[in-house]
Amino acid sequence: MPLSNAIESDYCGQRVALLTQHGKQTPLADVLNSRLACQIEHVDGYDTDRLGTFTRDIARAGSQLEAARSKARIGMELAGLTIGLASEGAFGPDPVTFMLPHNLELLVWIDDRLGIEVVATASGVTNFAHQTVSNWEQAELFALAAGFPEHYLIVRPGHQDHPKFRKGISAWDQLAQAVDWALASSPKRQAFIETDMRAFANPTRMQNIRRAAEALAEKLLSRCPVCTAPGFAASGVVRGLPCEDCGQATAEVKADIQRCPRCDHQISVARERQFASAGHCNYCNP
The missing domain is CATH 3.90.950.10 (Maf protein)
Structure with a gap:
């Protein structure tokens, strides 16, 4: 940079x-x-x-x-x-x-x-996902689809709300042990596997x-043109882009609002597109 x-x-x-x-x-x-x-x-x-x-x-x-x-x-x-x-x-x-x-x-x-x-x-x-499995073969397929072992996994007995779980699973032997434990701990011999969504995992x-x-x-x-504070950036939109056929306002965006987080100065910046498709017009396409 x-x-x-x-x-x-x-x-x-x-x-x-x-x-x-x-x-x-x-x-x-x-x-x-x-x-x-x-x-x-x-x-x-x-x-x-x-x-x-x-x-x-x-x-x-x-x-x-x-x-x-x-x-x-x-x-x-x-x-x-x-x-x-x-x-x-x-x-x-x-x-x-x-x-x-x-x-x-x-x-x-x-x-x-x-x-x-x-x-x-x-x-x-x-890769956010989960699955209930009944055997190692199903667990292995889920793990591969989830990008394991680079992406860690979590295993619970039976269902997603079971209070006991093993997380941070990052190796195949760990996963096999966790799945065996979960199956043995579940009355229905099922294991609930999910992706570990913690950032490092x-x-x-x-x-x-x-x-x-x-x-x-x-x-x-990006500095505010009035008070020079940083953070002058998009904070919302203005809707009402006119229909290409009838000219009435639609719900499509016609401009972006840029606002200062310090002094609240704001400007409206028109988008390049000047008209909305008639397909988005409540009058032409009710």
């Missing part, structure tokens, strides 16, 4: 608290230290599993953003720093087809010096976290 980008950053030499116990400091520091010339400081004096786990034994309180904010604030307090960063992931069906598994990674950057909060996201496909997720870091860097390198 050109040095000029880092020199233009408000964060040259600034220390930034990052609370994580799942290895996120590697991709986040790689990207942000380079792009912003800041110093990401890994904070690990708090068990982040207390805020929620992917194994569902501790439910996440609040939204994805609220969980990330909590992590950032705890990290800032522990490190005694005024700038904090946190990451939170979410998984489910993709929002378009509802068929493929989808990963949304969210980063929040809190700067109490300037009184700003900047959020960036990245999303993409993931999932290279595909790590790629999305890195992409979110790139998006965050771009936002923090």
